[in-house]
Amino acid sequence: MLLLLAEPGVPLEQAVHFRRSVAGAESNVATGLARLGHSARWLGRVGADPAGQAVLRELRADGVDVAFAGVDEQAPTGLLLRDSHPQRAIDVQYYRSGSAGSRLAPEHISAEAVSGARLVHISGITPMLSPTAAAATDRLIELARAAGAKVSFDPNVRRKLGGAAQWAQTAGPLLREAELVLAGEGELELLTGRSADEAAAELLDGRARTVVIKRADHSATAVTADGRWDQPPYPVPVADPVGAGDAFAAGYLSGRLRGLPEPRALAEGACVAALVVQTATDTDGLPSAAGRERALAAFTGAADSVHR
Numbered sequence: 001m002l003l004l005l006a007e008p009g010v011p012l013e014q015a016v017h018f019r020r021s022v023a024g025a026e027s028n029v030a031t032g033l034a035r036l037g038h039s040a041r042w043l044g045r046v047g048a049d050p051a052g053q054a055v056l057r058e059l060r061a062d063g064v065d066v067a068f069a070g071v072d073e074q075a076p077t078g079l080l081l082r083d084s085h086p087q088r089a090i091d092v093q094y095y096r097s098g099s100a101g102s103r104l105a106p107e108h109i110s111a112e113a114v115s116g117a118r119l120v121h122i123s124g125i126t127p128m129l130s131p132t133a134a135a136a137t138d139r140l141i142e143l144a145r146a147a148g149a150k151v152s153f154d155p156n157v158r159r160k161l162g163g164a165a166q167w168a169q170t171a172g173p174l175l176r177e178a179e180l181v182l183a184g185e186g187e188l189e190l191l192t193g194r195s196a197d198e199a200a201a202e203l204l205d206g207r208a209r210t211v212v213i214k215r216a217d218h219s220a221t222a223v224t225a226d227g228r229w230d231q232p233p234y235p236v237p238v239a240d241p242v243g244a245g246d247a248f249a250a251g252y253l254s255g256r257l258r259g260l261p262e263p264r265a266l267a268e269g270a271c272v273a274a275l276v277v278q279t280a281t282d283t284d285g286l287p288s289a290a291g292r293e294r295a296l297a298a299f300t301g302a303a304d305s306v307h308r
């Protein structure tokens with residue numbers, strides 16, 4: 001989606017100045033991974049309009065492969081309008097019903113698009129957009145499996161997209177399709193009807209190898225068959241909390257893709273999230289690999305916070 005972000009602190013209905021950016025859970029994670037030095041490809045749809053051109057241009061500029069992104073001649077690019085505050089009382093307005101992204105369908109997902117992928121990251125948002133987008137998500141999971149790629153899944157529950165029952169019905173089954181689940185405590189409760197710890201244990205009995213539970217106090221716990229590891233948040237001044245979950249996913253997945261142990265992957269996820277919440281948009285604070293190393297050293301007291 002194109003993101004129009006109101007100037008900091010000004011309520012949406014009063015805002016005059018807007019900053020243009022790009023947002024969307026999958027594109028945020030792809031951007032995060034690309035900046036950290038990974039090959040990342042975004043699968044999605046934009047309209048044949050200036051907003052779509054801007055989205056694709058920004059993703060390309062960050063090194064995200066958009067060769068398999070589609071352009072819909074009949075529908076506009078999805079739009080997200082929001083204000084920006086340090087606290088979570090942020091007003092997010094979506095203009096994406098009938099958008100190009102919501103018209104994603106199975107025929108838009110080709111085997112070629114996932115060939116060579118080690119990991120396919122899926123959000124619960126896309127399947128909630130329409131029945132065809134849900135079918136496209138199912139096809140992507142099938143193709144990922146056929147290509148030997150692991151699936152990671154973040155439900156990204158947005159209550160504006162549907163009620164609890166609809167979320168449980170659409171995103172609940174996807175929890176069981178993923179080798180790696182990254183989910184909020186409340187999201188696991190909503191989607192499974194059980195406590196987060198019970199849900200994690202049940203998922204680990206199935207396909208999941210790791211369940212990362214993100215907690216309301218901004219800590220995270222990784223649970224595997226071998227044990228559990230807790231990661232507290234790095235204390236930073238928050239300018240805008242939106243994007244923290246996607247940033248955490250990018251940082252954590254980067255660690256796992258590099259074969260790092262759970263505690264280090266969790267620390268990298270927390271570090272990337274701490275960098276993103278210090279800036280207004282979902283993506284401004286996403287670091288390079290060198291930026292992540294500098295920040296981690298400063299957060300853990302291993303280095304001065306000024307590098308000169």
Ligand SMILES: O=C(O)C(=O)C[C@H](O)[C@H](O)COP(=O)(O)O
Pocket residue numbers: 023024025026028125156158241242243244245246247282
């Ligand atoms: O597509 C949607 O519906 C979105 O909400 C896009 C959001 O800007 C990001 O997904 C940020 O989400 P968090 O990282 O969880 O704060």
